[in-house]
Amino acid sequence: MTEIEVSDGVVATRWQRGTVRELRPMSPDLVALRIELPDRIPHLPGQHYVVRLTAEDGYTASRSYSIASAPSDELLELCVERLPDGEVSGYLYDVLEVGDEIEVRGPIGGWFVWDGRTPAAGIGGGSGVVPFVSMLRHARDLNPAGLLKLAVSARTTQQLPYADELISYGATVVMTGMPGGRRLDATDLGPLLGGVATAYICGSAGFAEAMSRLAVDLDFPAAQVKVERFGPTG
Numbered sequence: 236m237t238e239i240e241v242s243d244g245v246v247a248t249r250w251q252r253g254t255v256r257e258l259r260p261m262s263p264d265l266v267a268l269r270i271e272l273p274d275r276i277p278h279l280p281g282q283h284y285v286v287r288l289t290a291e292d293g294y295t296a297s298r299s300y301s302i303a304s305a306p307s308d309e310l311l312e313l314c315v316e317r318l319p320d321g322e323v324s325g326y327l328y329d330v331l332e333v334g335d336e337i338e339v340r341g342p343i344g345g346w347f348v349w350d351g352r353t354p355a356a357g358i359g360g361g362s363g364v365v366p367f368v369s370m371l372r373h374a375r376d377l378n379p380a381g382l383l384k385l386a387v388s389a390r391t392t393q394q395l396p397y398a399d400e401l402i403s404y405g406a407t408v409v410m411t412g413m414p415g416g417r418r419l420d421a422t423d424l425g426p427l428l429g430g431v432a433t434a435y436i437c438g439s440a441g442f443a444e445a446m447s448r449l450a451v452d453l454d455f456p457a458a459q460v461k462v463e464r465f466g467p468t469g
């Protein structure tokens with residue numbers, strides 16, 4: 236069993252080796268990994284796993300990846316955006332194959348989580364939409380109509396993970412890098428934040444800062460904003 240400690244609802248975990256059961260390319264730079272774990276610990280949407288790669292000489296590199304799967308899914312799903320010269324994302328995108336084993340630790344995080352029971356808004360940029368995919372899948376499982384509202388942005392549709400699923404869920408989707416494109420603004424966030432208990436914001440440091448400021452400018456209480464930044468690791 237990988238679970239070693241439970242304190243205030245936060246579960247500490249050990250490393251384990253999962254098996255890649257499916258690799259689903261989503262666009263030229265995005266791939267979903269579906270992984271079977273020997274010791275699956277229930278997660279809440281918003282949590283993440285750490286993936287650790289170990290070279291033959293013992294060198295290791297670890298990176299965090301948000302969970303995209305719903306708690307009800309029998310496999311763990313992560314979504315990786317391949318970054319130029321990215322050490323870990325490049326390996327996961329270019330080298331990893333179905334049937335390979337991969338070392339992971341999780342689920343991690345007790346702050347940026349949604350249990351599916353309170354009205355919430357998710358605001359995501361680029362690969363920062365991944366935790367909201369877990370949230371929307373959980374919302375669909377629980378069937379609480381309208382409890383989760385989403386607004387997301389990316390440079391292009393190809394750079395938006397799970398674009399079809401987000402659009403069919405009813406997320407507000409804006410593109411910054413297409414002709415006539417724009418950024419998420421007060422006309423999107425105003426209606427989105429009405430009546431919600433918590434606003435979850437996830438994306439690059441710049442995106443997270445701009446969206447947090449916008450929420451507070453719209454008089455949304457800062458104490459009810461939860462932010463996850465996808466900055467460079469280390």
Ligand SMILES: Cc1cc2nc3c(=O)[nH]c(=O)nc-3n(C[C@H](O)[C@H](O)[C@H](O)COP(=O)(O)OP(=O)(O)OC[C@H]3O[C@@H](n4cnc5c(N)ncnc54)[C@H](O)[C@@H]3O)c2cc1C
Pocket residue numbers: 283298299300301302314315316317318319320321322323324325362365366439463464465466467468
């Ligand atoms: C809690 C958390 C959850 C995350 N979830 C996801 C996820 O679901 N999907 C996902 O694809 N990534 C996610 N990330 C980012 C991920 O952990 C790595 O930072 C990313 O995959 C890059 O690692 P790398 O080894 O490929 O790049 P590196 O070799 O570390 O860096 C390569 C180049 O990219 C730059 N860079 C590194 N990270 C980023 C970044 N995040 N954005 C822009 N430039 C960067 C570096 O400065 C460098 O120039 C998450 C990060 C955190 C902290």
